[in-house]
Amino acid sequence: MSAARAPLYGLLLSGGASQRMRQDKAALAYLGEPQLLRAWHLLERVTERAFVSVRDSQRNDALRASLPQIVDSYDAIGPAAGILSAQEVHPEAAWLVLACDLPLLDETTLRRLIGARDPSVDATAFISRHDGLPEPLCAIWEPSIHALLKQRHDAGSYCPRKALIQSNTILLPAPGDALDNVNTPEERSDMQLRLESTT
Template sequence: MDAEKWTGIILAGGLSSRMGTNKALLKLNGSAVLTHMNNAIRPAVSRIVVAAGPSEAIYTALGDEDFECVKDAYPGKGPLAGLHAALTVSHTEWNLVSACDMPLLQTSFFNGMKRLAAQYPTCSVIVPRVEGRIHPLAGVYHRRVLPLLEQCLIHDRLRVIGWLEEIGCQFVETNELEQVGIGHAELQLSNMNTPEEFEKIRIRLQHSELSSEG
Protein backbone atom coordinates (compact mmCIF):
# COMPACT_ATOMS: atom_id res chain seq x y z
CA MET A 1 0.00 0.00 0.00
CA ASP A 2 1.77 3.12 -1.22
CA ALA A 3 1.54 6.58 0.33
CA GLU A 4 -0.84 7.90 -2.35
CA LYS A 5 -3.57 5.61 -1.00
CA TRP A 6 -3.27 6.92 2.55
CA THR A 7 -4.21 10.04 4.49
CA GLY A 8 -2.63 10.87 7.83
CA ILE A 9 -4.94 12.18 10.56
CA ILE A 10 -3.63 13.89 13.69
CA LEU A 11 -6.17 14.50 16.45
CA ALA A 12 -5.19 17.78 18.07
CA GLY A 13 -8.47 19.34 19.18
CA GLY A 14 -8.51 18.29 22.83
CA LEU A 15 -8.77 20.67 25.78
CA SER A 16 -5.47 19.55 27.38
CA SER A 17 -7.08 20.22 30.76
CA ARG A 18 -4.67 18.07 32.79
CA MET A 19 -1.62 19.51 31.02
CA GLY A 20 -2.77 23.08 31.62
CA THR A 21 -1.66 24.20 28.15
CA ASN A 22 -2.09 23.05 24.55
CA LYS A 23 -0.15 19.76 24.29
CA ALA A 24 0.30 20.05 20.53
CA LEU A 25 2.26 23.30 20.92
CA LEU A 26 4.67 22.15 23.63
CA LYS A 27 8.27 22.21 22.44
CA LEU A 28 10.44 19.10 22.15
CA ASN A 29 13.98 19.61 20.88
CA GLY A 30 12.97 23.04 19.65
CA SER A 31 9.90 21.95 17.65
CA ALA A 32 6.22 21.78 18.53
CA VAL A 33 4.85 18.34 19.41
CA LEU A 34 2.46 18.68 16.46
CA THR A 35 5.48 19.14 14.17
CA HIS A 36 7.05 15.95 15.56
CA MET A 37 3.84 14.06 14.82
CA ASN A 38 3.61 15.54 11.34
CA ASN A 39 7.21 14.57 10.53
CA ALA A 40 6.69 11.00 11.74
CA ILE A 41 3.56 10.31 9.73
CA ARG A 42 4.45 12.33 6.61
CA PRO A 43 6.55 9.67 4.75
CA ALA A 44 3.72 7.13 5.02
CA VAL A 45 0.92 9.24 3.52
CA SER A 46 0.09 11.62 0.69
CA ARG A 47 -1.79 14.18 2.80
CA ILE A 48 -2.10 15.09 6.47
CA VAL A 49 -5.28 16.43 8.08
CA VAL A 50 -5.19 17.87 11.59
CA ALA A 51 -8.46 17.71 13.50
CA ALA A 52 -7.91 21.03 15.23
CA GLY A 53 -11.11 21.65 17.16
CA PRO A 54 -11.04 25.31 18.28
CA SER A 55 -7.28 25.63 17.67
CA GLU A 56 -7.28 25.86 13.86
CA ALA A 57 -5.86 29.39 13.66
CA ILE A 58 -3.12 28.59 16.20
CA TYR A 59 -1.92 25.53 14.29
CA THR A 60 -2.05 27.30 10.95
CA ALA A 61 0.20 29.97 12.45
CA LEU A 62 2.93 27.36 12.94
CA GLY A 63 3.66 27.91 9.27
CA ASP A 64 3.85 24.20 8.48
CA GLU A 65 2.40 23.77 5.00
CA ASP A 66 2.51 19.97 5.25
CA PHE A 67 -0.88 19.69 6.93
CA GLU A 68 -4.41 21.04 6.64
CA CYS A 69 -6.68 21.84 9.57
CA VAL A 70 -10.35 20.96 9.92
CA LYS A 71 -12.93 21.98 12.52
CA ASP A 72 -15.28 19.57 14.31
CA ALA A 73 -18.81 19.31 12.97
CA TYR A 74 -19.81 18.15 16.47
CA PRO A 75 -17.80 20.45 18.76
CA GLY A 76 -17.23 19.48 22.35
CA LYS A 77 -17.71 15.74 21.75
CA GLY A 78 -14.14 14.59 22.19
CA PRO A 79 -11.83 12.54 19.96
CA LEU A 80 -14.64 10.85 18.05
CA ALA A 81 -15.71 14.29 16.82
CA GLY A 82 -12.18 15.04 15.63
CA LEU A 83 -11.95 11.66 13.91
CA HIS A 84 -15.28 12.26 12.21
CA ALA A 85 -14.23 15.71 10.97
CA ALA A 86 -10.97 14.44 9.51
CA LEU A 87 -12.41 11.29 7.91
CA THR A 88 -15.13 13.40 6.32
CA VAL A 89 -12.56 15.42 4.35
CA SER A 90 -10.21 12.50 3.66
CA HIS A 91 -9.72 11.72 -0.04
CA THR A 92 -8.60 8.15 0.60
CA GLU A 93 -10.37 5.06 1.88
CA TRP A 94 -7.53 4.17 4.25
CA ASN A 95 -6.25 6.51 6.96
CA LEU A 96 -3.49 6.45 9.55
CA VAL A 97 -4.68 8.07 12.77
CA SER A 98 -2.76 9.37 15.75
CA ALA A 99 -3.49 11.59 18.70
CA CYS A 100 -1.15 14.56 18.93
CA ASP A 101 0.23 13.55 22.33
CA MET A 102 2.37 10.56 21.28
CA PRO A 103 5.55 12.19 19.93
CA LEU A 104 7.63 9.03 20.36
CA LEU A 105 5.80 7.38 17.46
CA GLN A 106 8.13 6.71 14.54
CA THR A 107 7.56 6.43 10.81
CA SER A 108 8.21 2.70 11.26
CA PHE A 109 5.05 2.49 13.38
CA PHE A 110 2.86 3.95 10.65
CA ASN A 111 4.45 1.83 7.91
CA GLY A 112 3.92 -1.24 10.07
CA MET A 113 0.26 -0.39 10.57
CA LYS A 114 -0.11 -0.17 6.79
CA ARG A 115 1.29 -3.70 6.51
CA LEU A 116 -1.26 -4.88 9.06
CA ALA A 117 -4.04 -3.29 7.01
CA ALA A 118 -2.93 -5.45 4.08
CA GLN A 119 -3.21 -8.51 6.34
CA TYR A 120 -6.70 -7.56 7.55
CA PRO A 121 -8.30 -5.99 4.44
CA THR A 122 -11.88 -6.53 5.61
CA CYS A 123 -11.33 -4.83 8.98
CA SER A 124 -12.46 -1.21 9.24
CA VAL A 125 -10.25 -0.35 12.23
CA ILE A 126 -6.95 -1.82 13.42
CA VAL A 127 -5.34 -0.58 16.64
CA PRO A 128 -2.60 -1.84 18.99
CA ARG A 129 -3.25 -3.62 22.26
CA VAL A 130 0.02 -3.66 24.18
CA GLU A 131 0.36 -5.28 27.60
CA GLY A 132 -3.45 -5.38 27.78
CA ARG A 133 -3.84 -1.66 27.08
CA ILE A 134 -5.77 -0.59 23.99
CA HIS A 135 -4.48 2.44 22.08
CA PRO A 136 -7.52 3.51 20.05
CA LEU A 137 -6.02 6.76 18.77
CA ALA A 138 -3.00 5.22 17.05
CA GLY A 139 -4.04 3.00 14.19
CA VAL A 140 -5.75 2.38 10.88
CA TYR A 141 -9.25 3.65 10.11
CA HIS A 142 -11.26 3.07 6.93
CA ARG A 143 -13.74 5.71 5.80
CA ARG A 144 -16.55 3.15 5.83
CA VAL A 145 -16.83 3.68 9.61
CA LEU A 146 -18.26 7.19 9.06
CA PRO A 147 -22.00 6.37 9.19
CA LEU A 148 -21.75 4.50 12.50
CA LEU A 149 -19.34 7.09 13.85
CA GLU A 150 -21.82 9.87 13.11
CA GLN A 151 -24.59 7.95 14.85
CA CYS A 152 -22.44 7.75 17.98
CA LEU A 153 -21.94 11.50 17.92
CA ILE A 154 -25.63 12.23 17.34
CA HIS A 155 -26.65 10.02 20.26
CA ASP A 156 -23.77 11.04 22.56
CA ARG A 157 -22.20 7.58 22.68
CA LEU A 158 -18.72 9.01 23.00
CA ARG A 159 -16.66 6.19 24.53
CA VAL A 160 -14.01 5.43 21.92
CA ILE A 161 -13.26 1.86 22.99
CA GLY A 162 -16.97 1.10 23.33
CA TRP A 163 -17.49 2.17 19.73
CA LEU A 164 -14.50 0.13 18.53
CA GLU A 165 -15.88 -3.00 20.18
CA GLU A 166 -19.26 -2.28 18.60
CA ILE A 167 -17.83 -2.16 15.06
CA GLY A 168 -15.56 -5.20 15.47
CA CYS A 169 -12.17 -3.51 15.64
CA GLN A 170 -9.10 -5.70 15.06
CA PHE A 171 -6.80 -5.40 18.06
CA VAL A 172 -3.16 -6.32 17.35
CA GLU A 173 -0.81 -7.54 20.05
CA THR A 174 2.89 -6.86 20.55
CA ASN A 175 4.04 -9.95 18.65
CA GLU A 176 2.07 -8.92 15.56
CA LEU A 177 3.45 -5.40 15.78
CA GLU A 178 7.00 -6.76 15.92
CA GLN A 179 6.35 -8.99 12.88
CA VAL A 180 5.59 -5.92 10.75
CA GLY A 181 8.62 -3.96 11.93
CA ILE A 182 7.20 -2.04 14.91
CA GLY A 183 9.71 -2.26 17.73
CA HIS A 184 9.47 -0.86 21.26
CA ALA A 185 5.70 -0.56 20.85
CA GLU A 186 4.99 0.24 24.48
CA LEU A 187 7.55 3.04 24.44
CA GLN A 188 6.43 4.45 21.10
CA LEU A 189 2.82 4.57 22.28
CA SER A 190 3.64 6.57 25.42
CA ASN A 191 1.34 9.56 25.68
CA MET A 192 1.44 12.71 27.78
CA ASN A 193 -1.47 14.17 29.68
CA THR A 194 0.33 15.92 32.54
CA PRO A 195 3.49 18.05 32.90
CA GLU A 196 5.19 15.10 34.59
CA GLU A 197 4.42 12.79 31.67
CA PHE A 198 5.63 15.45 29.24
CA GLU A 199 8.95 15.66 31.08
CA LYS A 200 9.33 11.88 30.85
CA ILE A 201 8.62 12.03 27.10
CA ARG A 202 11.18 14.82 26.69
CA ILE A 203 13.86 12.74 28.42
CA ARG A 204 12.97 9.61 26.48
CA LEU A 205 13.11 11.46 23.17
CA GLN A 206 16.63 12.60 23.97
CA HIS A 207 18.02 9.37 25.37
CA SER A 208 15.97 6.37 24.24
CA GLU A 209 16.81 3.74 21.65
CA LEU A 210 14.05 5.23 19.49
CA SER A 211 16.47 7.92 18.36
CA SER A 212 18.02 5.44 15.95
CA GLU A 213 14.76 4.24 14.41
CA GLY A 214 13.33 5.33 11.09
Protein backbone atom coordinates (compact mmCIF):
# COMPACT_ATOMS: atom_id res chain seq x y z
CA MET A 1 0.00 0.00 0.00
CA SER A 2 1.42 3.40 -0.97
CA ALA A 3 1.99 6.13 1.60
CA ALA A 4 -0.56 8.92 1.87
CA ARG A 5 0.57 11.94 -0.07
CA ALA A 6 1.23 14.78 2.36
CA PRO A 7 0.50 18.31 1.13
CA LEU A 8 3.60 20.06 -0.14
CA TYR A 9 4.48 23.33 1.57
CA GLY A 10 7.42 25.58 0.80
CA LEU A 11 10.02 26.80 3.31
CA LEU A 12 12.41 29.56 2.31
CA LEU A 13 15.39 29.59 4.66
CA SER A 14 16.40 33.18 5.36
CA GLY A 15 17.74 33.06 8.93
CA GLY A 16 21.43 32.70 8.19
CA ALA A 17 23.93 35.21 9.54
CA SER A 18 25.56 35.83 6.09
CA GLN A 19 28.95 36.27 7.78
CA ARG A 20 31.07 35.77 4.65
CA MET A 21 28.90 38.16 2.61
CA ARG A 22 29.02 40.77 5.40
CA GLN A 23 25.42 41.75 4.63
CA ASP A 24 22.06 40.01 4.49
CA LYS A 25 22.17 37.67 1.46
CA ALA A 26 18.38 37.63 1.28
CA ALA A 27 18.34 41.37 0.57
CA LEU A 28 20.87 41.28 -2.28
CA ALA A 29 19.23 42.30 -5.55
CA TYR A 30 19.66 40.38 -8.78
CA LEU A 31 18.09 41.79 -11.94
CA GLY A 32 16.41 44.43 -9.81
CA GLU A 33 14.70 42.22 -7.21
CA PRO A 34 15.87 41.12 -3.74
CA GLN A 35 16.88 37.46 -3.82
CA LEU A 36 14.46 36.61 -1.01
CA LEU A 37 11.52 37.79 -3.11
CA ARG A 38 12.81 36.06 -6.26
CA ALA A 39 12.98 32.77 -4.37
CA TRP A 40 9.66 33.41 -2.62
CA HIS A 41 7.82 33.85 -5.93
CA LEU A 42 9.26 30.55 -7.16
CA LEU A 43 8.05 28.70 -4.05
CA GLU A 44 4.61 30.31 -4.24
CA ARG A 45 4.14 29.01 -7.78
CA VAL A 46 5.00 25.37 -7.04
CA THR A 47 3.71 24.64 -3.50
CA GLU A 48 0.32 24.73 -1.79
CA ARG A 49 1.49 27.17 0.90
CA ALA A 50 4.83 28.87 1.44
CA PHE A 51 6.58 30.34 4.47
CA VAL A 52 9.78 32.22 5.19
CA SER A 53 11.94 30.75 7.93
CA VAL A 54 13.25 33.50 10.23
CA ARG A 55 15.05 33.99 13.51
CA ASP A 56 13.05 35.83 16.17
CA SER A 57 15.14 38.95 15.64
CA GLN A 58 14.14 39.03 11.95
CA ARG A 59 10.36 38.94 12.36
CA ASN A 60 9.88 42.67 11.80
CA ASP A 61 12.58 43.08 9.18
CA ALA A 62 11.18 45.15 6.30
CA LEU A 63 11.94 42.46 3.71
CA ARG A 64 10.40 39.60 5.68
CA ALA A 65 7.57 41.16 7.69
CA SER A 66 4.98 41.05 4.90
CA LEU A 67 5.45 37.32 4.18
CA PRO A 68 4.05 34.33 6.11
CA GLN A 69 6.72 33.32 8.60
CA ILE A 70 7.78 30.37 10.70
CA VAL A 71 10.03 31.56 13.52
CA ASP A 72 12.86 29.27 14.59
CA SER A 73 12.02 27.52 17.85
CA TYR A 74 15.55 26.10 18.10
CA ASP A 75 18.82 27.82 18.91
CA ALA A 76 21.08 28.92 16.07
CA ILE A 77 22.02 25.52 14.65
CA GLY A 78 21.85 26.42 10.97
CA PRO A 79 19.27 25.17 8.46
CA ALA A 80 18.16 22.33 10.74
CA ALA A 81 16.55 24.92 13.03
CA GLY A 82 14.28 26.12 10.26
CA ILE A 83 13.40 22.64 9.01
CA LEU A 84 12.61 21.26 12.46
CA SER A 85 10.56 24.34 13.37
CA ALA A 86 8.48 24.08 10.20
CA GLN A 87 7.90 20.35 10.70
CA GLU A 88 6.62 21.00 14.20
CA VAL A 89 4.28 23.83 13.15
CA HIS A 90 2.82 21.76 10.28
CA PRO A 91 3.61 18.08 10.97
CA GLU A 92 1.09 17.01 8.33
CA ALA A 93 3.10 18.57 5.50
CA ALA A 94 6.04 17.67 3.35
CA TRP A 95 8.41 20.59 2.92
CA LEU A 96 10.16 21.84 -0.18
CA VAL A 97 13.07 23.50 1.60
CA LEU A 98 14.93 26.18 -0.28
CA ALA A 99 17.97 28.29 0.54
CA CYS A 100 17.59 31.98 -0.26
CA ASP A 101 20.99 32.33 -1.97
CA LEU A 102 20.38 30.45 -5.25
CA PRO A 103 20.03 33.17 -7.91
CA LEU A 104 20.14 30.74 -10.86
CA LEU A 105 17.35 28.52 -9.59
CA ASP A 106 14.30 28.39 -11.84
CA GLU A 107 10.79 27.00 -11.81
CA THR A 108 11.69 24.20 -14.23
CA THR A 109 14.25 22.83 -11.77
CA LEU A 110 11.78 22.91 -8.89
CA ARG A 111 9.10 21.18 -10.96
CA ARG A 112 11.60 18.46 -11.88
CA LEU A 113 12.19 17.89 -8.15
CA ILE A 114 8.46 17.81 -7.42
CA GLY A 115 7.80 15.50 -10.35
CA ALA A 116 10.25 12.94 -8.94
CA ARG A 117 8.72 13.07 -5.45
CA ASP A 118 7.67 9.77 -3.88
CA PRO A 119 5.79 10.19 -0.57
CA SER A 120 6.74 6.66 0.52
CA VAL A 121 10.40 7.69 0.95
CA ASP A 122 11.87 10.20 3.39
CA ALA A 123 13.14 12.82 0.97
CA THR A 124 13.81 13.79 -2.63
CA ALA A 125 16.96 15.74 -3.44
CA PHE A 126 19.39 16.67 -6.18
CA ILE A 127 23.00 15.57 -6.12
CA SER A 128 25.43 18.46 -5.74
CA ARG A 129 27.53 18.95 -8.85
CA HIS A 130 30.43 20.03 -6.63
CA ASP A 131 30.82 17.01 -4.33
CA GLY A 132 28.31 14.37 -5.46
CA LEU A 133 26.46 14.46 -2.12
CA PRO A 134 22.75 15.21 -1.56
CA GLU A 135 21.85 18.90 -1.71
CA PRO A 136 19.64 19.50 1.37
CA LEU A 137 18.66 23.11 0.68
CA CYS A 138 16.70 22.45 -2.49
CA ALA A 139 14.99 19.26 -1.42
CA ILE A 140 11.65 17.79 -0.39
CA TRP A 141 11.51 16.56 3.20
CA GLU A 142 8.62 14.19 3.92
CA PRO A 143 6.97 13.99 7.38
CA SER A 144 8.64 10.61 7.96
CA ILE A 145 12.10 12.18 8.24
CA HIS A 146 11.20 14.36 11.23
CA ALA A 147 11.99 11.68 13.82
CA LEU A 148 15.53 11.25 12.48
CA LEU A 149 16.15 15.01 12.34
CA LYS A 150 14.94 15.41 15.91
CA GLN A 151 17.00 12.44 17.10
CA ARG A 152 20.10 13.89 15.44
CA HIS A 153 19.41 17.31 16.98
CA ASP A 154 19.05 15.83 20.45
CA ALA A 155 22.40 14.09 19.94
CA GLY A 156 24.05 17.36 18.94
CA SER A 157 24.23 16.63 15.18
CA TYR A 158 22.78 19.43 13.06
CA CYS A 159 23.88 18.68 9.49
CA PRO A 160 20.82 18.24 7.24
CA ARG A 161 22.94 16.71 4.48
CA LYS A 162 23.98 13.85 6.75
CA ALA A 163 20.32 13.29 7.63
CA LEU A 164 19.56 12.83 3.93
CA ILE A 165 22.47 10.41 3.58
CA GLN A 166 21.12 8.34 6.50
CA SER A 167 17.57 8.34 5.13
CA ASN A 168 15.67 6.70 2.29
CA THR A 169 16.23 9.53 -0.18
CA ILE A 170 15.58 9.71 -3.90
CA LEU A 171 18.61 11.33 -5.52
CA LEU A 172 18.31 13.16 -8.83
CA PRO A 173 21.16 14.19 -11.14
CA ALA A 174 22.58 17.64 -10.51
CA PRO A 175 20.54 20.28 -12.39
CA GLY A 176 23.48 22.01 -14.07
CA ASP A 177 24.40 25.25 -12.31
CA ALA A 178 20.89 25.95 -10.96
CA LEU A 179 21.97 25.30 -7.35
CA ASP A 180 25.13 27.40 -7.40
CA ASN A 181 24.99 29.65 -4.34
CA VAL A 182 26.54 32.99 -3.47
CA ASN A 183 28.45 33.45 -0.20
CA THR A 184 30.97 36.26 -0.71
CA PRO A 185 31.01 39.73 -2.31
CA GLU A 186 33.26 38.36 -5.06
CA GLU A 187 30.82 35.53 -5.83
CA ARG A 188 27.99 38.06 -5.89
CA SER A 189 29.78 40.19 -8.50
CA ASP A 190 30.43 37.11 -10.65
CA MET A 191 26.78 36.04 -10.34
CA GLN A 192 25.48 39.46 -11.35
CA LEU A 193 27.63 39.33 -14.48
CA ARG A 194 26.35 35.83 -15.31
CA LEU A 195 22.73 36.89 -14.92
CA GLU A 196 23.15 40.07 -16.91
CA SER A 197 24.81 38.18 -19.75
CA THR A 198 21.74 35.94 -20.14
CA THR A 199 19.17 38.77 -20.34
